[in-house]
Amino acid sequence: MQAILAVTVPFFALVLCGYLAARAQVLPEAAIPGLNAFVLFFALPCMLFRFGASLPLVQLLNPSVLAVYLAAALLIVFFTIAVTLSARIHLKDAAFGALVAAFPNTGFMGVPLLAALLGPQAAGPVISTVLADLFVTSSICIALAQAHGAGDLRAAGLKALRGTLSNPLPWSIALGAAASATGFELPGPLNQIVRMLGDAATPVALFTIGAVLWRAGRHAHTRTPVALFLPVALIKLFLHPLLVFALGAGAIALGAPLSPFNLMVLTLAAALPSASNVSLLAERYGADNGRVARIILSSTALAFLSFSLLAWCFGAGAASSVRPGA
Secondary structure, eight states: OOOHHHHHOOOOOOHHHHHHHHHSSSOOOGGHHHHHHIIIIHHHHHHHHHHHHHOHHHHSSSSHHHHHHHHHHHHHHHHHHHOSSSSSSOOOHHHHHHHHOOBIIIIIOOOOOHHHOOOGGHHHHHHHOOOOOIIIIHHHHHHHHHHTTTTOHHHHHHHHHHHTOOEEEEHHHHHHHHHHTTTTTOOOOHHHHHHHHHHHHHHHHHHHHHHHHHHHHTTOSSSOOOOHHHHHHIIIIHHHHHHHHHHHHHHHHHSOOOOOOHHHHHHHHHHHHOOOTTTHHHTTOOHHHHHHHHHHHHHHHHHHHHHHHHHHHGGGGGGGGGGGHH
């Protein structure tokens, strides 16, 4: 456990630092969008490009990994909608609640955290989950949210997909995969720039998560009772990883080419807290961003213990020495 905490404590501490800095106005609120833009459009794409360029294409787009993860994500989405939809929580709010229940913070937190905890080989499965959530999970949930009161699910889905295609993260992964497949290497000075920006991604992204969480709570339009947000956070932290593990173990038992290492990575990725950017999406689409912000905040606070405990149960401290195919 000590080896695991040596990795997880700094990650979650940086999130807390960002939250406290924004709350104390050491980081001005007006600076938070710029900080977020730096991570989203510069630092994180460079980090993902470097990971993509260093990994075989089959590790980035493993069909077994994608199938297990997507099956679990879709089950979580529709289960969460089914159990939360009510007279008080309409389809739009239920859809965004389902999105935070199924969309872990793999981009800003998961890739660097799991790579640090399990070794660089963990980046491939985690990047696969990033693509699955950006293209499928988020598109479906946003389409359901937009279809509320409109009825045109297909048009809403296409609009959500267009929004996903404007996100730089899938393109940086695709460019990294293309570089890996062709053996292309960036020229020296350009490679150094990409390296420097990629190295900045982890600390700045974690700090930004905390600042974004503070901002989301500050601008929440409603005060949400605990009973309306805590159960969704628990679905995210406990039911989601349990379902991923169960489906993956079942797939392995049926002979699917899914290694135990990849299953461990997928399960730990699902155990991450909810993606912080969903609060911005909820605000943009006019959903109950107060409820969404509290789900994200509570899942992030609880994940320090739940994620660390699950990693310890997997023996993750020694897992970095395990080969991906083992």
